[in-house]
Amino acid sequence: MAINKNNKELQVAAIKNGTVIDHIPPCHLFKVASLLELDKMKNNTITIANNLPSNKCGTKGMIKIADKFFDDKEIDRIALVAPNVILNIIKDYEVIEKKRVALPDEIIGLVKCNNPKCITNNEPMQTRFEVVDRETGTLKCHYCERKVQKDDIIIE
Amino acid sequence: MKSKSLVSIDQCSKEDILRILDNAQKFEENPNRRLLEGKVAATLFFEPSTRTRLSFETAINRLGGRVIGFQDASTTSSSKGETLKDTILMVSNYADLIIMRHYLEGAARYASEVTNIPIINAGDGANQHPSQTMLDLYSIRKTQGKLENLTITMVGDLKYGRTVHSLIVGMSHFNPTFHFVAPNELRMPDEQKNFCDQHNIKYYEHTDFTEDIINQSDILYMTRVQRERFTDLEEYERVKNVYILKNAMLEGSRDNLRILHPLPRVNEIAYDVDDNPKAYYIQQARNGLFAREAIICEVLGIEI
Numbered sequence: 001m002a003i004n005k006n007n008k009e010l011q012v013a014a015i016k017n018g019t020v021i022d023h024i025p026p027c028h029l030f031k032v033a034s035l036l037e038l039d040k041m042k043n044n045t046i047t048i049a050n051n052l053p054s055n056k057c058g059t060k061g062m063i064k065i066a067d068k069f070f071d072d073k074e075i076d077r078i079a080l081v082a083p084n085v086i087l088n089i090i091k092d093y094e095v096i097e098k099k100r101v102a103l104p105d106e107i108i109g110l111v112k113c114n115n116p117k118c119i120t121n122n123e124p125m126q127t128r129f130e131v132v133d134r135e136t137g138t139l140k141c142h143y144c145e146r147k148v149q150k151d152d153i154i155i156e
Numbered sequence: 157m158k159s160k161s162l163v164s165i166d167q168c169s170k171e172d173i174l175r176i177l178d179n180a181q182k183f184e185e186n187p188n189r190r191l192l193e194g195k196v197a198a199t200l201f202f203e204p205s206t207r208t209r210l211s212f213e214t215a216i217n218r219l220g221g222r223v224i225g226f227q228d229a230s231t232t233s234s235s236k237g238e239t240l241k242d243t244i245l246m247v248s249n250y251a252d253l254i255i256m257r258h259y260l261e262g263a264a265r266y267a268s269e270v271t272n273i274p275i276i277n278a279g280d281g282a283n284q285h286p287s288q289t290m291l292d293l294y295s296i297r298k299t300q301g302k303l304e305n306l307t308i309t310m311v312g313d314l315k316y317g318r319t320v321h322s323l324i325v326g327m328s329h330f331n332p333t334f335h336f337v338a339p340n341e342l343r344m345p346d347e348q349k350n351f352c353d354q355h356n357i358k359y360y361e362h363t364d365f366t367e368d369i370i371n372q373s374d375i376l377y378m379t380r381v382q383r384e385r386f387t388d389l390e391e392y393e394r395v396k397n398v399y400i401l402k403n404a405m406l407e408g409s410r411d412n413l414r415i416l417h418p419l420p421r422v423n424e425i426a427y428d429v430d431d432n433p434k435a436y437y438i439q440q441a442r443n444g445l446f447a448r449e450a451i452i453c454e455v456l457g458i459e460i
Contacts, residue, residue, distance in 0.1 A: 117281050119262040123240050143262025144283055145164075147347070 013047060018066040020088040020095075021078070026050050028081045029061030035077040035155065036063075036070070044068050077110060079103045080153060083137065103131045111139060112154040118144035127156070160455055161268035161275040164284040165322045170329035172454075173293060179450035179460045180294050180443070183218075187445065191458050192221030198251035199225035200243070201278070202234060203259040207419065207441070208278050208287075212255050215448040224251060241270045248273050253456060274455035282318055288418055289322040291447040295440040296327075296375055299414040303327070309335040309369055312379035312399050312424055314344040319418045320379060321348055324357075334359040335369050339395045342381065365399045371408045376401070378417045378424050378437075396423075403428040416440050 024032050029050045033039070038046055045066040054060035069089060078085055079101040089097040107129045113120045120127045120143055128142035137150030162168075168176070183189070197216045201209050204227055216223050224247075226232050234243055240263060247254055248271040256264055257278040264277035264284070279285040297303050308327065310320045314336050324334065334352065336344040336359060343361060352359045362369060370376060378401055386392040400423060401415065417425060417437040429435050453460055 115261060117259070117261050119240065119258075119260045119266045119280075122260050123266065125241070125266065141262065143265050144260075144281070145262070 013064075014093060015045070015047075015064050015066045015090055016093055018044070018064065018068050018090050019070060020090060021063045021065075022060070022086045022088060023054065023056060024061035024063065024082050024085050025057070026059050026061045029063070031081045031155075032061070032078050032085070033063060035081065036065075036074065038063070038065065041065070041068070075099070075101050076104050076107065077155075080107070080111070080137070080155070083134075103134055103137070106130055106142075107139065110156055111148075112156045113141045113144060113146065114148050114152060114154060115141065115144045115146040118146065120144075160457070161264075161277075162286050162451055162455055163265045163268055163275065163277045165286040165289040165326050168286075168326075173290070173326065173329065176290060176447070176450045176454055177294050177297055179453060180290070180446040181298075182460050183446040183449040184443070187218045187449065189218075189449075189460070190220030191453060191460070192216060192219040192456075195221045195252045195456070196250060197221050197223055197253045197255060197452070198247045199223060199227075199278075200247060200254060200256040200258075201225065201227045202229040202263070203257050203279075204228055205257050205279060208257060208285075208444075211441075211444045212276075212278060212287075212448050212452075215445055215452055218445070219449055219452065225255075240267060244271050244275075253452065255452075276451060276455060282316060284322065285318055286322065287444065287448050287451055288319050289326045290451060291440065291444040292319065292323050292377075292416060292418070293326050294443045294447045295414075295416055295436060298443065299436060300374055300412060303330040305331050305333075306374045307333045307335070307372055308375040308377060309337060309373040310344075310377045310379070311337040311365055311401070313342045313381045314338040314348075314379070315342040316382065317379045320344075320377065323377065324348055324351065328352075328355045328357060332357060335362060335373065336360070337362045337365050337369060337399065339363060339398055341391055341395060365401075367405050367408055370405055370413070371410070374410060374412055374414075376409075376413060376415045378415060378421070380417075380420070380422055380424055400424055400426060401429055402426045403432055406432060406434060409434065 047064040050061040051059045085101055087099040088095045109126045111127055111129050113127055129139040132138050132140045140147045199212055213223050244267045253274050255276045255278050258280050261281035261283040264275055264280045268275040277284055314320055381396045383392055413434050414436040415434055419441055
């Protein structure tokens with residue numbers, strides 16, 4: 001495997017093409033892996049590292065997925081639990097793009113409403129949440145209007 | 157309005173509210189206008205509510221329309237497991253308008269998204285009941301001659317009472333001052349207080365229901381402490397008799413004070429208040445007819 005000469009201190013193997021998800025809070029690493037459905041990927045080489053030293057935030061998690069490029073909807077899933085991660089898009093060992101994930105204005109599907117009396121929990125339909133506060137990660141159900149705080153979010 | 161359906165009071169601008177209230181006034185002058193001739197309105201009450209249903213059905217009849225519908229979902233196919241979507245689409249084949257009450261929150265909004273005909277939300281669980289808010293606003297304007305700069309005191313269950321939450325939103329266009337009188341367990345939630353802060357609305361919270369507060373008020377909005385909202389029935393027993401209005405408490409009140417209540421009342425307004433000319437809750441319910449006639453015409457785009 002070709003290794004860039006600057007990468008002497010690489011703690012995990014570099015990939016030729018694919019996506020490197022960096023600066024994942026260690027406590028959310030496995031949640032991110034699950035949201036991206038990495039367990040269902042059969043043909044991609046996946047490296048998962050956790051509790052790596054980080055200049056920015058003490059420790060961090062990192063996921064490298066070879067030959068996989070995510071579309072925006074897939075990325076939205078991560079923003080819910082790890083809003084500050086950075087996606088490095090790798091082509092031929094070079095980072096050709098760094099993407100920040102951001103909470104969208106609206107989240108369709110994905111999140112389950114916490115209100116058992118909400119229509120979304122009683123009808124075969126997609127949920128829909130407005131992001132009412134990006135700072136605190138507060139969502140509001142478009143249907144029953146109940147607010148849900150970041151820590152109480154249930155992913156479907 | 158932003159949508160041709162009326163699902164929630166917060167979709168109404170100040171202009172929308174004033175237009176609907178002006179039209180309601182026309183219906184008070186003459187409630188019988190054959191504006192719905194040849195139209196069919198469906199009243200779908202997945203949860204029974206006799207008062208609201210009679211008010212809407214009277215409104216349709218006085219407008220010359222015909223009514224189809226049900227008043228109890230147990231006799232309909234939703235009890236066989238039909239989805240709300242299918243029920244709404246089926247009825248949409250027959251009717252020009254759907255007025256619905258549902259025990260699930262968000263049901264009316266979802267219905268408005270699956271059909272092309274207008275939906276009027278006649279209550280979705282503990283969430284919204286915009287025609288109640290409209291009749292409250294109508295009653296306030298009618299008794300005070302204006303909506304601006306009024307002092308409104310809300311008493312009772314301010315935590316679970318959706319009518320008071322919606323009234324705050326409806327009044328927010330008109331520079332009100334609120335007094336919130338409730339036991340600690342049932343005080344106004346932070347969400348509504350934050351809303352007031354964001355809209356520069358003055359409010360004061362009290363746990364004691366005193367004549368001093370009544371004497372500062374233009375509107376006294378009483379609410380029922382509803383047993384069904386409690387999970388802890390001991391808590392209900394503890395607070396249900398705390399906030400009772402008696403006639404003697406009204407002695408020093410303003411001449412223009414009027415007492416409103418969304419009804420039904422249990423014991424929160426003593427019966428000796430009924431003969432006081434400041435008692436307005438029965439007329440308030442009558443205003444619901446005019447407000448609902450105006451709302452029906454609004455969602456159908458009918459000029460009055």
